[in-house]
Amino acid sequence: MPEKNQTPAQEPAAESTPRRRQARGERRIAQLLEAAAAVFCSTGYTAASTNAIAREAGVSPGTLYQFFPNKEAIAIELGDRLMHEMRETYGEALAPVDAATPLAEAVGSAVDRFIAFNCRHPVFFALMHGPDIPGRIAEEHDALHATLLLRIETLLTSLLPGTPPADVARTAHVCLGVYKSGLELVLAHQGAEREAYVQELKNVLVRYLEPLAAARTA
Amino acid sequence: MPEKNQTPAQEPAAESTPRRRQARGERRIAQLLEAAAAVFCSTGYTAASTNAIAREAGVSPGTLYQFFPNKEAIAIELGDRLMHEMRETYGEALAPVDAATPLAEAVGSAVDRFIAFNCRHPVFFALMHGPDIPGRIAEEHDALHATLLLRIETLLTSLLPGTPPADVARTAHVCLGVYKSGLELVLAHQGAEREAYVQELKNVLVRYLEPLAAARTA
Amino acid sequence: MPEKNQTPAQEPAAESTPRRRQARGERRIAQLLEAAAAVFCSTGYTAASTNAIAREAGVSPGTLYQFFPNKEAIAIELGDRLMHEMRETYGEALAPVDAATPLAEAVGSAVDRFIAFNCRHPVFFALMHGPDIPGRIAEEHDALHATLLLRIETLLTSLLPGTPPADVARTAHVCLGVYKSGLELVLAHQGAEREAYVQELKNVLVRYLEPLAAARTA
Amino acid sequence: MPEKNQTPAQEPAAESTPRRRQARGERRIAQLLEAAAAVFCSTGYTAASTNAIAREAGVSPGTLYQFFPNKEAIAIELGDRLMHEMRETYGEALAPVDAATPLAEAVGSAVDRFIAFNCRHPVFFALMHGPDIPGRIAEEHDALHATLLLRIETLLTSLLPGTPPADVARTAHVCLGVYKSGLELVLAHQGAEREAYVQELKNVLVRYLEPLAAARTA
DNA sequence: GATGAATGAGGATTCATTCAT
DNA sequence: TATGAATGAATCCTCATTCAT
Numbered sequence: 001m002p003e004k005n006q007t008p009a010q011e012p013a014a015e016s017t018p019r020r021r022q023a024r025g026e027r028r029i030a031q032l033l034e035a036a037a038a039v040f041c042s043t044g045y046t047a048a049s050t051n052a053i054a055r056e057a058g059v060s061p062g063t064l065y066q067f068f069p070n071k072e073a074i075a076i077e078l079g080d081r082l083m084h085e086m087r088e089t090y091g092e093a094l095a096p097v098d099a100a101t102p103l104a105e106a107v108g109s110a111v112d113r114f115i116a117f118n119c120r121h122p123v124f125f126a127l128m129h130g131p132d133i134p135g136r137i138a139e140e141h142d143a144l145h146a147t148l149l150l151r152i153e154t155l156l157t158s159l160l161p162g163t164p165p166a167d168v169a170r171t172a173h174v175c176l177g178v179y180k181s182g183l184e185l186v187l188a189h190q191g192a193e194r195e196a197y198v199q200e201l202k203n204v205l206v207r208y209l210e211p212l213a214a215a216r217t218a
Numbered sequence: 219m220p221e222k223n224q225t226p227a228q229e230p231a232a233e234s235t236p237r238r239r240q241a242r243g244e245r246r247i248a249q250l251l252e253a254a255a256a257v258f259c260s261t262g263y264t265a266a267s268t269n270a271i272a273r274e275a276g277v278s279p280g281t282l283y284q285f286f287p288n289k290e291a292i293a294i295e296l297g298d299r300l301m302h303e304m305r306e307t308y309g310e311a312l313a314p315v316d317a318a319t320p321l322a323e324a325v326g327s328a329v330d331r332f333i334a335f336n337c338r339h340p341v342f343f344a345l346m347h348g349p350d351i352p353g354r355i356a357e358e359h360d361a362l363h364a365t366l367l368l369r370i371e372t373l374l375t376s377l378l379p380g381t382p383p384a385d386v387a388r389t390a391h392v393c394l395g396v397y398k399s400g401l402e403l404v405l406a407h408q409g410a411e412r413e414a415y416v417q418e419l420k421n422v423l424v425r426y427l428e429p430l431a432a433a434r435t436a
Numbered sequence: 437m438p439e440k441n442q443t444p445a446q447e448p449a450a451e452s453t454p455r456r457r458q459a460r461g462e463r464r465i466a467q468l469l470e471a472a473a474a475v476f477c478s479t480g481y482t483a484a485s486t487n488a489i490a491r492e493a494g495v496s497p498g499t500l501y502q503f504f505p506n507k508e509a510i511a512i513e514l515g516d517r518l519m520h521e522m523r524e525t526y527g528e529a530l531a532p533v534d535a536a537t538p539l540a541e542a543v544g545s546a547v548d549r550f551i552a553f554n555c556r557h558p559v560f561f562a563l564m565h566g567p568d569i570p571g572r573i574a575e576e577h578d579a580l581h582a583t584l585l586l587r588i589e590t591l592l593t594s595l596l597p598g599t600p601p602a603d604v605a606r607t608a609h610v611c612l613g614v615y616k617s618g619l620e621l622v623l624a625h626q627g628a629e630r631e632a633y634v635q636e637l638k639n640v641l642v643r644y645l646e647p648l649a650a651a652r653t654a
Numbered sequence: 655m656p657e658k659n660q661t662p663a664q665e666p667a668a669e670s671t672p673r674r675r676q677a678r679g680e681r682r683i684a685q686l687l688e689a690a691a692a693v694f695c696s697t698g699y700t701a702a703s704t705n706a707i708a709r710e711a712g713v714s715p716g717t718l719y720q721f722f723p724n725k726e727a728i729a730i731e732l733g734d735r736l737m738h739e740m741r742e743t744y745g746e747a748l749a750p751v752d753a754a755t756p757l758a759e760a761v762g763s764a765v766d767r768f769i770a771f772n773c774r775h776p777v778f779f780a781l782m783h784g785p786d787i788p789g790r791i792a793e794e795h796d797a798l799h800a801t802l803l804l805r806i807e808t809l810l811t812s813l814l815p816g817t818p819p820a821d822v823a824r825t826a827h828v829c830l831g832v833y834k835s836g837l838e839l840v841l842a843h844q845g846a847e848r849e850a851y852v853q854e855l856k857n858v859l860v861r862y863l864e865p866l867a868a869a870r871t872a
Numbered sequence: 873g874a875t876g877a878a879t880g881a882g883g884a885t886t887c888a889t890t891c892a893t
Numbered sequence: 894t895a896t897g898a899a900t901g902a903a904t905c906c907t908c909a910t911t912c913a914t
Contacts, residue, residue: 024893024898046264050884060900065885067898170411174418177399185391193388200392207425242873267908278875283910460877460914482700486905496879501906503877606847609839610854617831629824636828643861678894703887714896719889879911886904893896 029067032057033081036074037123045075045126079127079144086117103159103213104206110155111202118183125183152176160212178204247285250275251299254292255341263293263344297345297362304335321377321431325423328373333416336401343401370394378430396422465503468493469517472510473559481511481562515563515580522553539595539649543641546591551634554619561619588612596648614640683721686711687735690728691777699729699780733781733798740771757813757867758860764809765856772837779837806830814866832858
């Protein structure tokens, strides 16, 4: 977008050609990422094949490799874009919480927004859904994981001021784990049952955090 | 070759052969399952190859398929045996809880035993660590999952009498999810930090269940 | 061959089955190596594809990989067998030269035997024909190269006693280089012209070594 | 972009454009050949990819194909230019030898110049380093080979007057082969060892040719 | 039962080359 | 001219599974 505003009327033809080429590339990348998202969702990241992604995108395998060096890079770029959109939509921190906001409300709205985001981007869960090998987190999902943790830590720091950083980190890990497992349940259900699971997820988190937050008001 | 030289002429062949064959079969199965456990642990279920399992067991691929029709069957049998051992060790229900046992104690001991079991059988986590495809639970892990749920439901029913079954089921799903994510964190750490995560896991569960349990005493 | 002489008549059936299996494997390996030799000859080592080798051998690609981990291993095994046959046919050293043998005769017979061997095994040249990248010798050809050098050094040591090892090594390298280039020319021609090139190759080597050998008689 | 701003309005477009285009084309070709040389040197001809050459030259693959129909053509043109420079630097024949020049001197200076040329143009060796397929000389290297042979034949004709052309041709082939293998050894070493190999190369050639040259003086 | 050879489709990735812009 | 996107066959290699022995 920054390049659009320079010399708007002087060199119309000389520049449109490379611009169009670039635009085509951008479109292809978007198209490939979309296809990758679909494939990741339906088969999982591990089982997804680059050929399947290319096929889904309606291009040849070679085209995919013109834009991404390997499968991992696709996952990483997809994760980056998701995190970017999340930041754009919901701001830098998970939620700007001031001391007056009740915990239940803060957590509730964070969960609602997280879940809404996931429903809009089902891949998110597939990418977040981490390690094939217990205890090890694959690189592809690492950045996503780290970013989410950071967001949660930021929220927790504002909710639980004065807590030692190590404890905040641990609590953030726990919350993320709880959230991931809750999300799995939410996505596995529909309608009223889904709503019930959303409520349960909020309950778990709020009840877990309440005693910790109580320290600050005390 | 060691088994060839034992009792060469004493037993009537017609009787000893099938019995011995059966015994040998059992040994082979145990050997294969052990190998499968090792491979699942080090590479994850999806990436585990049947050839690798056979190699680890010191037998040929053909032998593996004499006892298991496919990879999935191995995981299922492994899960069955784990659940069997769990039942044998800890009894039919997760814990025989009477009304007098404080919730924290009941949950604490259940978590401790669960974790102890996992440390004794690291595959457990690999098998439990479910779906490659978000929202869908793979068949291999299905039985395991169902059994665990049942155990948790049994415990919850005794903890929360009078709760509608649908709510108990939902709560059990949530608890299992929380437990799985907590276990992941526990296994990813060592020493004091691991202990801290164990405590947090207990906290999450106790605080989540407390208000529900309160209803019964009231 | 060593296993054939044990218990020749006691257990005829119990042992023939695994033996046959092994024999099948050996035959496959031989067949694959033969196919590889043909492909290496017609397309060169670098351009040879494992699929082409498998096709030439009339087996599936998977079968090839049951016996060889990769293309390089095929070349190495092929080289090993060639060196083995060379040793079996011509003895450990290139030629057992005593001081009385005239240089021309020693070199002539060594060249003749080398060339005869190459005509019997055209791959030999393809494998010997070294580095794609000047100055670097690929691992596949390394062992072959080293063995040939050793043989030449042994011959030279007997021809040129008292020469410093470093000089012998250098001379051996030169002789091998000359031989390789001469062989290329020999193989590229037929009939009388080929014979003429054989003679020239001998001339080059004899004239090169004569002054060095003169030192010993003096 | 630097070429866009020179002489923007002075020359009539109809005339300057084709001339400038030609000049630009020449520069492009030189640039591509330089890049190809670098890639051939570092990976060898066979393994060199046209994409890599284009990348090294800083142009797109399409541009490369605007000037060369395929990879082979690049090698051929590169070889042509090398031979051209060789002719420009060292004259039409390898060396203008008169009867008075001692053989050792003539050969020594020819070898020295050849080697110097190779050190200035490392691709030369990569291109000369002929056939992937033993016995067959690839088209790419054919012209190079033929030109070198011609030069050597010319030299030999002056050194060995009265020798039948077929013998001269054969001798030239042998000399070229010896030179190529010697060059490989020279390039593979450094410092004093390299010098020693240069000397050995000269020895081989001189001793090989001496008896042939002796005939003329006799 | 046990073996290990055999399969062949499918995995990721590369590359010479073409083509619309 | 120049670009870079597009191709698709070919590369090496793996793996669940079968089958003759």
